Amino acid sequence: MSKPADSVPALRRAVRVLDMVKAESRPPLAADIARQLELPRSTVHGLLAVMVELGLLEKTATQGHRLGTRLLDWVGGVTEKRDLVTEFYQTLDSFSDLNAFTVTLTLLEGMEVVYVACRNSATVLGASFRVGMRLPAIFTATGNAMLAEMDDTSFREWLTLHPPSTWPEPLTPNGIRSVTTLVREIADIRQRGYAVDDEQVHDGLWCFGAGVKDYSGRMxxxxGISLPQSELSRYDVAELGRRATALAQAVSARLGYRLPTGDAESPR
Structure with missing residues (x-):
């Protein structure tokens, strides 16, 4: 039986080609690549043609090859996520009023949110958050906050792509079950400026969420800031929402976002 590493030889050759092209001081010709990598010329010509077609490589006027612009798109995506996490943690350091809470950063991916950063508090929540965890977006404060940041057209498109027939079963009795309830929740979030997970992810766990925007205004x-229901009476609910909003605005500012003229930030 062949080893798993040998199951996709074309991909492994493509990576070797990219590594070589990057290392060369001048764009190498197909013959150079075939010779240095000890591959058949016919194999190299076919591989290079596909890589140029896909934007992984570009052909120069001298018939040499250089890295393609599609790779820049991939690098930009990775860098953007890495910068986002860095800015989140650096911003969080200045929010001492959030030390008592578990604070999370999530991305919206289809029907789910994925947790990309987390600082757990010493308080027992009854549920643990970790980087890489995924949850249904419609049950989470951060997920609904991001949905609320969409314009009406984008939100309708999201609903078309994710109709109720594809929704997971609620995690608790409080979970959203219908489009009507979700639409009403989105309207409430837009009005008050933050989202609330009132024990939809886990019994006894509350979370307050707000959306983060980049320099272009894109969500x-x-x-999210989370706390056990048993601690909720110690705080004003609206104030917890404002704290989540203030954190989101601060992270957004570090990403280059500026509020439109005439808009005011929520007070901390």
């Missing part, structure tokens, strides 16, 4: 993430 890119959601931040």
């Amino acid at each position: 890119v993430a959601g931040v």
Whole structure:
């Protein structure tokens, strides 16, 4: 039986080609690549043609090859996520009023949110958050906060792509079950400026969320602050929402976002 590493030889050759092209001081010709990588010329010509077609490589006027612009798109995506997490943690350091809460950063991916950063509090929540965890977006404060940041057209498109027939079963009795309830929740979030998970993810767990925007005003993430229901009476609910909003606005500012003229930030 062949080893798993040998199951996709074309992909492994493509990576070797990219590594070589990157290392060369001048764009190498197909013959150079075939010779240095010890591959048949016919194999190299076919591989290069596909890689040029896909934008992984570009052909120069001298018939040499250089890295393609599609790779820049991939690098930009990775860098953007990495920068987002860095800015989140650096911003969080200045929010001492959030030390008692578990604070999370999530991205919206289809029907789910994926947790890309997390600072757990010492308080026992009854549920644990970790980087890489995924949850249904409609049950989470950060997920609904990001949905609320969409314009009406984008939100309708999201609903078309994710109709109720594809929704997961609620995680608790409080989970959203219908489009009508979700639409009403989105309207409430837009009006008050933050989202609330009132024990939809886990019994006894509350979370307040708000959306993060980048320099262009595009929604890119959601931040959430979580606490056990037993601690909720110690705080004003609206104030917890404002804290989540203030954190989201601060992260957005670090990403280059500026509020439109005439808009005021929520007070901390």
